[in-house]
Amino acid sequence: MVDDRSFVKFSDIDWTTWTPRETATLMFVRMDGMVLLIRKLMGMGAGLINAPGGRVDPGETPAQGAVREAQEELHVTPVGVKEAGVLAFQFTDGYSLRCHVYTASSYEGVPTQTVEAIPLWIDEREMPYGQMWADDRLWFPLLQQGRKFSGRFLFDEGIMLGCELDAAPPAAAAAG
DSSP: OOOGGGGOOGGGOOTTTOOOSEEEEEEEEEETTEEEEEEEOSSTTTTSEEOSEEEOOTTOOHHHHHHHHHHHHHSEEEESOEEEEEEEEEETTSOEEEEEEEEESEEEEOOOOOSSEEEEEEEGGGOOGGGSOTTHHHHHHHHHTTOOEEEEEEEETTEEEEEEEEEOOOHHHHHO
16 A cells, blocks of 8 residues: 655645644743743643644634633633634645634633643743744744734644745834
């Protein structure tokens, strides 16, 4: 049997008609130059550092799903939630995912380890990109700058094979 995954190329994907199998979220609580991340203990990306997040349940909006996931994974409720960007992920095994990325300016509760995640406060100037998904280093700086972004990525398991990223201009340029 031939492994078809080696024949998938980023340039072969028609992103204008691409449809994800699932919708998911990421929630970055950012306070005083620090960001609340997690070490994921189970599911997709287990072992990696990421933001709390997960799949959107039927009947909820992505924003509602992002808040619920933070509550489930860390026992905190994000406050001051804003959409930061949208990411599209195609995997060579056929799985596809649209991820809505949010930020929060504060939270209620106490970040608590659960069966799903270990909470980590990280200095945003020292992001542990070597322990994160490969795409994070491309778009997280845009999130830090407050620039809306959208990205498209092709992965073979944990290896990024291709990407395309669009971003709004910096606030100063947009105002001028």
